[in-house]
Amino acid sequence: MAAPRDGAPHYADVEPGLELPPLTIRLTRLDLIRYAGASGDFNTIHWNERIATGVGLPGVIAHGMLTMAQAIRVVTDWCSDPAAVLEYGVRFSRPVLVPDDDEGAELTVSGVVEEKLDGGLVAVTLTATSGGERVLQKARALVRLP
Amino acid sequence: MPLNPDFLGRALPPSAPYQVGIEKIREFADALGDANPAYREEAAARALGHPAVLAPPTFPIVMTMAIGRPLVHDPELGLDYSMVVHGEQRFRYTRPVYAGDVLVGRPQLTELRTIGRNESLTWEAAISTADGEPVVVVSTTLVSRGTAAPRGE
Numbered sequence: 001m002a003a004p005r006d007g008a009p010h011y012a013d014v015e016p017g018l019e020l021p022p023l024t025i026r027l028t029r030l031d032l033i034r035y036a037g038a039s040g041d042f043n044t045i046h047w048n049e050r051i052a053t054g055v056g057l058p059g060v061i062a063h064g065m066l067t068m069a070q071a072i073r074v075v076t077d078w079c080s081d082p083a084a085v086l087e088y089g090v091r092f093s094r095p096v097l098v099p100d101d102d103e104g105a106e107l108t109v110s111g112v113v114e115e116k117l118d119g120g121l122v123a124v125t126l127t128a129t130s131g132g133e134r135v136l137q138k139a140r141a142l143v144r145l146p
Numbered sequence: 147m148p149l150n151p152d153f154l155g156r157a158l159p160p161s162a163p164y165q166v167g168i169e170k171i172r173e174f175a176d177a178l179g180d181a182n183p184a185y186r187e188e189a190a191a192r193a194l195g196h197p198a199v200l201a202p203p204t205f206p207i208v209m210t211m212a213i214g215r216p217l218v219h220d221p222e223l224g225l226d227y228s229m230v231v232h233g234e235q236r237f238r239y240t241r242p243v244y245a246g247d248v249l250v251g252r253p254q255l256t257e258l259r260t261i262g263r264n265e266s267l268t269w270e271a272a273i274s275t276a277d278g279e280p281v282v283v284v285s286t287t288l289v290s291r292g293t294a295a296p297r298g299e
Contacts, residue, residue: 025179038170038177039208055228064232069178069204076203081194082184082242085203089236089285138234 008080011120011145020078020111020124025070027062027096028104035066049100061095067107067135068092071128074111075141086121087142096130105130111141120144148295149258149265153223157254158216163276164209168245171201174208201243206273207235210284213251213271218288223255225267225290233266234287240280248276256285265290 032046041063044051052060068090076082098105107130115123126139175185183190184200191199218225243249250273257268271284 031177031179034177038174040211041207065204065207065235066178068235069202072203073178073180076180076182082182082202083194083196083200083239085239087236087238088203089234091234092232 009078009145011116011122014113014116014122014145016113016115018113020074020113022108022110023070023074023077025073025107025109026104027066027070027098027107028102029060029098029100031104032060032062032066032098035063035069039063039065041065057095058097060098060100062098062105062107064090064092064095067096067128067130068139070107071109071126071136071139072141074109074126075124075143078111079143079145084143084145085141086144088140090126090139091137092135093137094130094133094135096135107135114140117142120146147224147226148260148293149267149290150222150224151258153217153220153255154258155255156217157252160250160252161209161213162250164212164249164251166201166243166245166247166249168199170208171199171205171245174205175202178202196242196244198244198246200245203237203239204235205243206237206271206282206284209249209251209273210271210286213273213284214253214269214286217253217255217269218267225288226293229291229293231289231291232286233289234268234285236285238283238285240282243281247281249273249281250276251284257287260294263292263294263296265294 114125124141128136251271255269259266268287
């Protein structure tokens with residue numbers, strides 16, 4: 001790896017409890033359609049109200065994988081080299097409901113360094129909320145810092 | 147109907163090769179609204195020490211569904227997709243995915259569990275280059291709602 005960019009965190013300077021800069025993202029119906037096309041996941045509950053409510057959902061929901069992809073941006077924005085993320089896992093606990101309006105849903109993600117491990121690794125825990133509810137559980141990344 | 151326990155541990159041969167295109171990576175980053183230049187410009191990726199533009203951490207999901215289809219959609223497994231919700235997802239990297247990679251994935255069903263009336267199924271896609279260099283292991287847990295056998299049956 002090349003030398004880290006200016007401002008990128010170094011392992012030696014990071015301590016447990018360090019809070020990463022949080023991120024707030026808006027997700028509209030158009031964002032879901034764009035993600036469907038980019039990912040190849042065309043499950044109808046992510047773009048069709050009739051189908052979504054027909055299977056008992058309150059409405060169209062975001063792809064869990066879209067929420068997961070947005071949440072890790074707290075880490076990749078922080079450490080500047082996205083390849084620093086060696087492991088990333090989540091449990092999908094609640095769906096992100098995306099209303100059919102111009103505002104869409106708000107997703108807020110925060111991250112905290114939970115643990116320093118050997119080999120330049122740190123464990124980061126992520127918290128993702130929408131509509132006042134946690135939408136991910138056990139969201140954790142292993143990150144290698146220079 | 148409960149899932150077929152004979153599938154625990156089942157592995158299938160590698161998928162057809164997937165060619166990672168730079169425009170696909172850019173499209174994926176665009177869909178996230180993520181302006182990170184390492185996902186777009188080769189010079190930016192090289193400045194970080196990479197040989198090519200790299201993909202966002204969850205990008206391998208683009209190829210993962212096709213890898214798992216022959217395993218997870220095998221009628222003998224008995225998974226009713228209308229009852230399925232995505233439970234958990236995990237990526238474990240050996241190295242990043244780069245534009246220009248030609249990747250294959252070997253699917254294996256690694257865990258079957260019953261949790262009350264629900265069942266959960268975990269399968270892994272071990273993704274490597276076509277030459278056999280390990281890249282990432284993608285682990286997917288699906289929850290099948292209400293399909294476990296009632297107790298005492």
